[in-house]
Amino acid sequence: MQVTVNGEPRDLPDGATVADLLCQLGLTGPLAVELNRQLCSKPRHADTILKNGDQLEIVTIVGGG
């Protein structure tokens, strides 16, 4: 299946969870995930199953005023 992550398409095996995606991306720092414009909080990463066409935003903290 294909999902969009931070505006870019990404292929994932069917049944992959948000946690699987983060693992695939190798992201370990502080981050937050939004799935289809809804916050997907950390405790739910492992059991939120992604579907074809899902749109994700993975964000972190940067400098700003």
Place this chain on the structure above:
Amino acid sequence: MNHQQDTLKLGPYQFTSRLFVGTGKYSSFELMQQALEASGCQVVTVAVRRERLFDSRQRNILDFLDRNRYTLLPNTAGCFSAEDAIRVARLGRELLALDWVKLEVLGDKKTLLPDPIGTLEATQTLVKEGFTVLVYTNDDPVMARKLEDAGATSVMPAAAPIGSGQGVLNPYNIRIILEQAKVPIIVDAGVGTASDVTIAMELGADGVLLNTGVAAAKDPVQMALAMRHAIAAGRLAFLAGRIPRKIYASASSPLDGTIAPTVR
């Protein structure tokens, strides 16, 4: 008066420094650290942005911000709709496990002026979701009152456009906002140098938030130190009660006892 007790209360938070400093635009994380330390601030703002998916070994700013020393205030910079600002506020809360947010809903890319309608909508929603909202706005006293009524913990009128360095452009509006306000008023945006901060505090502002004025100064650490003095000077001067402005002179030395003037 015990100046140690002159604290700034913002919802559940309490601070002795009234200077809030942003973390953007520094040429390095190390310089940012030095500038923040020189400023004496206790609150620093940060932004929420997409994680780099292909270079995630890059250093994260959080490694350079001591959270035992600074309370991080996430902003919703770069959001041009209430919906986006609300989404970013929720993401910021998830990232930092803090219930407060510096809310910005912008209306224009060139001026970065706030969108008043989106700002009010987002304030109402975020307050309902339990956020402590510090809201960036323009210097319109009517808008300030509406945001206060909507439950904002602090209303933050801009001195001038973000990053413009012009200082307090309309002190009369800021004064009106201060006179009518029941919540802390923090002047946010447009501060260029130390005297701008002092002027804001002398008007009676409860605090000042700045970023570019320090980060883009030729010597950010020196400027941060100047801002530290400026905010203290302005606050003390405000509390001390200034003399009124008069048209005519009022001599400082006694009028009697002068020697006889030379008569020609």
